[in-house]
Amino acid sequence: MTDSLQLILVLLAAAVGVVVLFRLLHLPAMLGYILVGILIGPHTLGWLPDAPGTRHLAEFGVVFLMFSIGLEFSLARLRAMQRLVFGLGTAQVVATMLLVMFTSRFFGLGWGAGLALGGILAMSSTAIVSKMLVERAELNAPHGQKIMGVLLFQDLAVVPLIILIPALAAHDENLTRTLALAMLNAILVLAALLFFGQRLLRPWFHLVARQKSSELFMLNVLLFTLGMAWLTELSGLSMALGAFVAGMIISETEYRYQVEEDIKPFRDVLLGLFFVTIGMLLDLNTLLAGWYWIIGLLLILIPFKALVVALLVRAFAGDWGAALRTGLGLGQAGEFGFVLLTLAGGAQLLPQDVMQNVLAAMLISMLIAPFLIQHAEAIVRRISPEEWMNSAMLMHQIAVKSMGRNQHIIVCGYGRSGQALVNFLKQENVDSIALDLDSRRVHEASANGERVVYGDAAKHEVLQAAGLMRAKALVITYDDKHSALKILHHVQQDRPDLPVIVRTADDSNVETLKKAGATEVVAEVLEGSVMLASQALLMAGIPLSRVVRRVQEARAKRYSMFSGYLRTAPPEIGEDAESLQPRFHHVMLNERDEAVGKRLGELKLDELNVEVNGVRRHNMLGAQPSEEMLLKAGDVLMLLGQPIMLEAAEKRLREG
Incomplete structure (x- = not known):
């Protein structure tokens, strides 16, 4: 028990220290976890044993990662980006896999191992690239859209690759039959899960949510996620695939965002443990012995993959600048590459020395990625002379x-x-x-x-x-x-x-933006709340002048440029004068009211200086209704006028 506690403390202390250092250096925390695994793993200091229990626990990190990807899986988003996702994304993954498979033949690897290696190297880092694009404000740039489209397809391509790699490892004479059976099994299981899951999930989640217990709701999410993962593993598929399906089913419900928040702590902690176990796989002695292979792989991986992506983007979009930026953004390896590499290693599809060299090259490529993206503009202008011309034009x-x-x-x-x-x-x-x-x-x-x-x-x-x-x-x-x-x-x-x-969008960044030099920051949340309050006050019958004053006071506190004017306008008025100010008043017509069956113009409410601002009928609002409008029972008239006149108008509507 004491040894276990010491082991946990060592792991936590190393993880916290290294991840804090990586955060300070603006590097992804994932790389910090991998470094922790390398340092305290069995091949270096030996503080953390490579036990089956540790690896099995780390698998749940992948389960929750795939669950999160399933939650992000949106058919509407796919339709909006279908050309980029299914056109450019498919071309990138297929081309990379085929070229790597062809190249691996020269190094003595079988076509099955080459295909698996191609799938591993085809992946790029969603975590690193998306973070860099957001920080550099390039998410909506042409190359940013192309990068996100390809990354989205790569996330989806992991699902069939998770099925394909174990099938490739099966040393069966009739491999085509084995692959066909594996795919058929996957399709049947997924179809059953999606069909029954959709019908059972929503009513069950409704029942749990009605109990109004956050603990129960979280337990239910964990039960559903791990239950689906267990079912797919029971049917001969991977746990990660079941978790992806679970996320995909929940993404179509109204509980998606709550589930995403509840699952995040489990995902982040267990995913960190998964990357620690990835670092534990790396044997530094083997790396030193085969350093030339690692450099060769690295030189092939980044330039080769970047060139493939750039040529494909050029063929799709015809712009060398965006093509080169996209290639540099996707040249590194990715998180799912580690998942597939672990799967290939467990199935003994790749030799141990090849796994070590590939793992090292992938890690180094991910360390290089932030610097490549940061200096992409300078690299593109140096490589492509026409980029200078396009920029000048x-x-x-x-x-x-x-x-x-x-x-x-x-x-x-x-x-x-x-x-x-x-x-x-x-x-x-x-x-x-x-x-x-x-x-x-x-x-x-x-x-x-x-x-x-x-x-x-x-x-x-x-x-x-x-x-x-x-x-x-x-x-x-x-x-x-x-x-x-x-x-x-x-x-x-x-x-x-x-x-x-x-x-x-909100007040969270106001101070940061003002310190950076913004004269004024307009927060949508504040403006929305001010207008909500003003409408609520008007509907409650508060005089219009008082509502306007409240709105002006709220804005005066927020916007310094207007404070002098807004705090003094309009002038304060007494209660007697305030009673003469126009206000809103609602009147719902009953069946016995005199106004029912008459046209709005026949009531001559304008003689009372009362304006019919709108008529609500069966939850449908009609602004500025015409005088020819025939009034019916159940209509709600929104009247604007002085209080005494509003009373007279209501009396006319009721009694004629």
């Missing part, structure tokens, strides 16, 4: 659009918020230029005569071309903290006096 187009404009507003992002802002500016005859990364949206807006250009506002040269030095203000209309911080950095460098307004 883009800057020229932006400069032409902004030329002659002075004291204009630069609008970063032309989504719904950006379009609404530009419309307001046009009504006030204020010049503006909008920057957006959606080429289709830019083309449509330009065709309609709008001054919208294609460009990444987070790039310094794009802001300069848009007339940063001549602008009157700059507005960031999309909710992306990392991109906003980059824009603010450029503005502080060149125009620290320029007012910058930033949109954000």
Whole structure:
């Protein structure tokens, strides 16, 4: 018991220390866990034995990882990105697998081992790449969209590979028959789980949720996830496959987000343990003996894989710049490669020395990946001379659009918020230029005569071309903290006096953005709550003037630029004057009311200075109804007027 406790303490202390160090260095925590496994594993210090129990516990990390991928599996998302996912993604995985399988023949590996190795090396790191793209504000860039499309397909491709690799390891004379039976077994099991799971899951989760116990709900999630994993393992498939199906079933229910939060602690802890066991597999003595093989594999892996991806993207999109950036982003190995490598090693499909060399090359490639992505722009411009020309042409187009404009507003992002802002500016005859990364949206807006250009506002040269030095203000209309911080950095460098307004979803990043130089930060949560409160007060019969004052006071506390004006306008009014202020009043018509069956105009409510602001009928709201509207029992009239007149209007509706 004491030895077990010491073992756990050693593991926790090493993991916490190394992961903190990796966080400080802005490197993925996953690499820290792998380093812990290398240091305290059986091949180095020997503090952590390579026991079957440890490996079996670590398998649950993969189970919860696959469950999380299943939760993210969205048919709507797939349909929106189907060309990238199933076109480019399929081409990348298949091409990499076939080329690796062909190359491995020269090194004495069988075609089955070569195919498994191809599947392992075809994977890229979703954790590293997506994190880097978010931090660099490149998620919505052309190469960012292509990278995410390929990564999404790779996540899906793991499922058939988990079935394929054990089948390849079966030394059967009729391998085709073995593979066909394995696939048929998988299809039947998955079809049964999906068919019965969908019908049983929702009512059962409803029953558990009605008990209003967070502990019970979490236990139920664990039972369902591990139960599905056990069923697939019982049928001869992997536990990870059952967990993926479990996540996919839950993703179609309203409990998806709650389940995702509940499962996260188990997933992260057990996944960390899985990567520790991956590090334990690495034998440093074997690596030193075969260092030249590792360097060779590494030189093949990153440039070879990056080139394959770049050529495929070039064939799909025809843009060398985006193709090279995509290739550099996907050149490394990935987390699921470790899962497949462990599976291939357990099935004895790959020799031990090959496994050691591949594992080392994969780890080093993942360590190199952040630096490759960080310097991708410089690498692409050095490799592709035409990228300079494309960039120069883009800057020229932006400069032409902004030329002659002075004291204009630069609008970063032309989504719904950006379009609404530009419309307001046009009504006030204020010049503006909008920057957006959606080429289709830019083309449509330009065709309609709008001054919208294609460009990444987070790039310094794009802001300069848009007339940063001549602008009157700059507005960031999309909710992306990392991109906003980059824009603010450029503005502080060149125009620290320029007012910058930033949109954000909530209050969590307000202070960070203000410290970075934002003049004002508009939080959607605050504006939404203010408008919710104002509508609730109006519906409660509070006078309009008092509601307006409350809204102004709330905004005055939040927006410093308006505080002087909003705190003094409108002037305070007494109770007598307030009773004359217009307010809202609801009247629901009953069957016996005189207004039922009459047209709205016949009631002549305008004589009482009362406005019918809307009519709600069977939960359908009609704003500004016409005078010809025939009133029915059950209609709810929304009246606006002075209190005494509202009483008279209701009396007229009831009694005529």
